[in-house]
Amino acid sequence: MIRKAIFPGCYLQGKDILRNLGGIEELEKKRVFILxxxxxxxxxxxxxLSAWKRICDINYEKFSGACTxxxxxxxxxxxxxGAYDFIIGMGGGKTIDTARVVARQLGVKYIAAPTIAATDAPTASACVVYSNEGSVVDYFTTSNPDYVLVDTRIIAEAPARFLVSGMGDALATWFEAETCDRSHFRNVCGxxxxxxIMSLADACYQTLxxxxxAARIACENNLVSPALECIVEANTLLSGLGFESGGLSTAHGIHDCLCNLEGTHAYYHGEKVAFGTLAGLFLEARPQPLIDEVYAFCRSVGLPTTLKQIGLEGVTNRELDAAIHPVFENKQSYLHNVRFELTPEGIIEALRMADALGHQLG
Ligand SMILES: [Zn+2]
Structure with missing residues (x-):
């Protein structure tokens, strides 16, 4: 049995750290390209730009909006x-993924500079490439960034929904890592x-x-408070290391099913993962005090606890079944990282249970 974890080379997080590009000495007098x-x-x-130009020779290009x-x-x-030494991806997950692939194809160093904390993509080695129509066409790993540069002022000034969605993605981390660990499933890095990593996953959940x-309130008021700093770290670093080296399971598997329903398309990755986590609590028969704790958390930060809150009001079992099947039939899906016999019917029941408790709590 080989235990394995992978990491970014260096993680930097702080208020206004982009002003001097994180003080990264290696960047001095280098050729740098920003996507x-x-x-x-x-x-x-x-x-x-003028401050950056005193550090390095820098050019930039606007991202089209889709990682195709x-x-x-x-x-x-x-x-x-441009004979560049460094590529920087500055933006959300898709910008970061595109820049990551370009950097690795050119064989140059890569810096992820997320401007939102909506997912745990920045620390990871995984890339998701989409078709021009918006469906996933490729999923592969390259290598983790040489540097991750997170400016918490920029995150605090972005809409709070991004930060909350990132908490939804981070919420799944401990539950999925625990499932993989206890049942000896391989993690995402193989x-x-x-x-x-289990300690980091636990720290992720406890930090949330x-x-x-408090972090959501800080973000709604564009304040870089200590709580916001803690949540940015949980959403980005702890969740990123936790999913890639801790493993994925039903929360992301159910997320993939939910993505097959058009009603959910207006909702963010982390919002759907959060609901997948809730359904996973019932699938895995987690104890009620733990379920109560997770629901209380979701309600306190504004993560969805009903199907209606992810655009699925009135969804029928037949529609759910049709959405689950393509994922269920893919034996490589993380959905199958469970320690019991999984059925589409069982997943529908868990989704209905998650929704029913959400409604009961009002
Ligand atoms: Zn995720």
């Missing part, structure tokens, strides 16, 4: 001609779990319970 989201092109880059092979190849062509509610 930047709209918001970064309109705000972060104009505010900082067309976009990867377009950016690759632009970056190829090994068995280390105690180090302790600081989630």
């Amino acid at each position: 930047a989201t709209n918001m970064a092109v309109n705000r972060i880059i104009p505010e900082n 092979w067309d976009e990867i190849n377009r950016v690759l062509k632009i970056a190829e001609g 090994g068995f779990n280390l105690r180090a 319970l302790t600081y989630g509610s």
Whole structure:
């Protein structure tokens, strides 16, 4: 049995750290290319470009908005001609994934600079590539970023829904890692779990319970409070290491099923993962005090606890069944990382239980 964990080279987090690019000495006098989201092109880059130019030779390009092979190849062509030493992905998960693939194809160093804390993508090695129509066409791993650079002021100024969604993604971490660990399922990087990662997954869950509610209030008021700093770390670092080196299970498996229903398309990854976590509590017969704790957390931060809150009011069992089947039939799906016999009917029952308790709590 080989236990395995993978990590980014260096994780930097703090208020205003983008102003001097995290003080990364290696960047001095290097050629740097930034792939930047709209918001970064309109705000972060104009505010900082002259300061950055005193550190390194820097160019940037606006991200199209979708991580497709067309976009990867377009950016690759632009970056190829520039003899760059570093590529920075500045934006949300898709910008970061696109820049990650470009950097690795060019064989240069990669810095993830997330502008929201909505998912745990920034620390990871995994990339999701979409078709032009928006469905997933490729999922593969490259290597973790050389640096992760998280400016908490920028996160605090983004809409609070992103931070809350990130908490939904982070909420699944301990539950999925625990399931994989106890039943000896392989984690996402292909090994068995280390105690180090189980401690991080536990810290992730405890940090959410302790600081989630205060962090949401801070973000709604654009304040970089200590609670917000703790939640940014939970959403980005603890959740990122926890899922990749701790494993995925029903929360993400159910998320994949829910994505097959059009009603959920307006909802974020973490919001659907949160509901998948709730359904997973019933699937795995977790004890009621733990279920109560998770529901209280979701309600305190504003994560969904009913099907209606993820766009599925009035969804029929037949529709749920049709959404579950393609994922269920894929034997590689994380949905199958469970320690009992799983059936589509059992998943529907768990979704209905999760919804019923959400309604009962009002
Ligand atoms: Zn996730």
